Amino acid sequence: MNFGQAISTCFSKYATFSGRASRPEFWWFFLFQILVSIAASMLGDIVAGLVSLALLLPALAVGARRLHDIGKSGWWQLIMLTVIGFLLLIYWWAQPGSSDASD
Numbered sequence: 001m002n003f004g005q006a007i008s009t010c011f012s013k014y015a016t017f018s019g020r021a022s023r024p025e026f027w028w029f030f031l032f033q034i035l036v037s038i039a040a041s042m043l044g045d046i047v048a049g050l051v052s053l054a055l056l057l058p059a060l061a062v063g064a065r066r067l068h069d070i071g072k073s074g075w076w077q078l079i080m081l082t083v084i085g086f087l088l089l090i091y092w093w094a095q096p097g098s099s100d101a102s103d
Helices: 003-012 023-043 045-069 074-081 083-093
Strands: none
Touching: 003 023, 003 045, 023 045, 023 083, 045 074, 045 083, 074 083
């Protein structure tokens, strides 16, 4: 999956929390989100806030689908509220998917 396909897939599954997301799909969207956020912050605080709100739901959805791919619940994203939890999520998101993970 390339950059364009990943962005297209994530926006077509804007609020789909079921299913799986591959590592490339997740990481390409993560990069897209960072780049768009940086560009939006250069345009002003209001634009940056609107972009953050617009990308929040697809980011949570692809994160949940990525966790499903490694056999974890999407609810694990709640530990992102802590620094150590965010580091654990990065570790999990980088893991290869399992063939027997439940959706």
